[in-house]
Amino acid sequence: MKISGKSIRTFIGSKNYTISREFYKDLGFEEVITSENMSYFYIEKFGFYLQDAYVKDWVDNSMIFFEVDHLENTLKTIKDLKLTEKYKNVRLSKIVSKAWGYEFFLHDPSGVLWHFGKFKNN
Numbered sequence: 001m002k003i004s005g006k007s008i009r010t011f012i013g014s015k016n017y018t019i020s021r022e023f024y025k026d027l028g029f030e031e032v033i034t035s036e037n038m039s040y041f042y043i044e045k046f047g048f049y050l051q052d053a054y055v056k057d058w059v060d061n062s063m064i065f066f067e068v069d070h071l072e073n074t075l076k077t078i079k080d081l082k083l084t085e086k087y088k089n090v091r092l093s094k095i096v097s098k099a100w101g102y103e104f105f106l107h108d109p110s111g112v113l114w115h116f117g118k119f120k121n122n
Contacts, residue, residue, distance in 0.1 A: 009040070010048045013059045015110040017052035023087050023109050024050065027078070054110065062112045071095060071118040075104050078116075 014020035021039060025031055029041035037052035048064065068074045075095060083106075084090050093105040103117035 007045065007047070010062075010064060011051055012048055012062050012064070012112050013051050013053045013055060013110065014108075015054050015059070017050070019087065019109050020050055023083065023090070026081060026083060026086070059110050059112060063115060064112065065115040065117060068116055068118060071102055071104070071116065074116055078106060 017037070021031065024041045029043050029047075032040040032042070034040055034049070039050050040047055041050055042048075046066065072095070075092075078092060084092050087109045089107065089109050089111065091105070091107040095102050095104045101117055101119040101121075103115050106114040106116065108114065
């Protein structure tokens with residue numbers, strides 16, 4: 001039998017769990033509290049687990065790629081949320097061109113690096 005699945009979900013940490021939870025809700029994710037120190041965040045069928053746990057090397061090296069259909073609209077939506085003004089350490093880049101497509105970057109309050117991208121062939 002081949003492996004088959006319904007979703008894949010990463011676990012990420014947070015320096016300040018409360019602030020990170022608010023950040024992700026502001027970004028547009030829905031939250032499902034799974035325990036006192038972990039929540040599942042999702043948009044449509046895409047999600048991840050946020051933990052009340054911080055290991056600097058782990059968080060500093062955590063990256064998530066989120067493929068979107070409309071990259072420019074996604075960037076505008078995130079800019080309009082003013083997350084860089086509301087949350088310390090949050091950074092948002094411009095769209096950059098790569099050989100494979102286009103992307104921009106968003107650092108969450110703990111330093112987790114999000115890649116929002118669109119492939120050239122899609």
